[in-house]
Amino acid sequence: MTDSQKPCIELLIAAPRGFCAGVDRAIQIVERAIELHGAPVYVRHEIVHNKYVVDTLKAKGAVFVDELDQVPDGVHVVFSAHGVPKSVPAAAQDRGLSYFDATCPLVSKVHRQAERLVAAGRQILFIGHAGHPEVIGTFGQVPTGAMTLIETEEDARAVTPADPGNLAFLTQTTLSVDDTAAILAILQERFPDIVAPKADDICYATSNRQAAVRAIATSCDLVLVIGAPNSSNSLRLAEVAEREGTSAKLIQRADDLDFEWLWGVGTLGITAGASAPEVLVREVIDRIATRYDINERMVETAQESIVFKLPRGLEAA
Structure with a gap:
């Protein structure tokens, strides 16, 4: 033709x-860690969810692993942009590993909000997708039971918190704006006093x-x-x-x-x-x-x- x-x-x-800025920063962290310390630099989980990016970093000397126990002693490790539970850096420190945290600052902001809300005695309803690394990382910032996951409008209608007058909500940063608004409308109708974050968590x-x-x-x-x-x-x-x-x-x-x-x-x-x-x-x-x-x-x-x-x-x- x-x-x-x-x-x-x-x-x-x-x-x-x-x-986005968080992804760009995370990739730069891996690249600069390799420049400074030489290969290999280990990365816990995919630094971002993109095979091309992961393969490009592998070619430069990054080694991707699922868990920290796959990282040998004496090397540098990077935590992915999605964020990690507090137990992960704590385990790295226990082993004497040098690490760089590539968690997106907007995800870190949600982590700090979760800590403050729990410290204030509030139960958090967290809107997100089960199993996503960002959700796992955020739940890992607070004691077990301090947050309840809400994935759907049905979840929002069914949730029965112990103290309905003492609630707050947070969200995963990468959700559908429309879907999240629909879930929040249900939660705010059911729990008029629910505390919202100071700024929208969806980035x-x-x-x-x-x-x-x-x-x-x-x-x-x-x-x-x-x-x-x-x-x-x-x-x-x-x-x-x-x-x-x-x-x-x-x-x-x-x-x-x-x-x-x-x-x-x-x-x-x-x-x-x-x-x-x-x-x-x-x-x-x-x-x-x-x-x-x-x-x-x-x-x-x-x-x-x-x-x-x-x-x-x-x-x-």
Whole structure:
């Protein structure tokens, strides 16, 4: 097929998309730890939920493990951006391991709120997804039983706290804005005195990326979300598109694209989860360009300028 015979496709590229400040900081922490201390540097869990990022860091000398007991003595270890229970750094200290904590500062903010609320004697209803590393890390900041997980509207209707007048809520940072609002409406109706966090726990990057998808979805026949299947914020982007009535596909790399999906598609939306680098977006667009003439247009709904400082000792690496 010659270029003149290619069908045309309109691309609406959401902005903001891709890396957020917390992900960028976490990757820099691993890279600078390797620069300073040499390979290998061990990382507990995926530093962020993206295979391309993990494989790139492996090539530079990072070794990824599931648990701390897989880390040998005498090496440096990094904790992932999702945050860890307090027991993890405590165990590292007990073993004399040097560690860097790459927990996103916005997740750390939720951790500190949880501690303060429990210290004030409040029971916390925590809105999040069971088993997600961020949820496990946040629950690990407070004594067992101090928080109750709320995953769905049904959970919000069914929860029966011992002291309904002494409640607070917190949320995972990567949730669906719409789903969370629906759950909170139920909790606030049932428990009018429930204490809210001073600022929304759903992070700016999650909210901005969902708003950007919402802005393009109704103009698209299909939305491609570039991200990992275990990435909460990427999954939520696909859900946002579908809630607007537009089909969505979650893909990790260009090779995952099935051209059959594009049959009859005149306008295609593209976005990327907060742990997906821009190189993967361009890779997908380049693959589409092998079969289509592309008219590419960016739709920007917000500008982001947030940068998080690196941990002490890594700034000047």
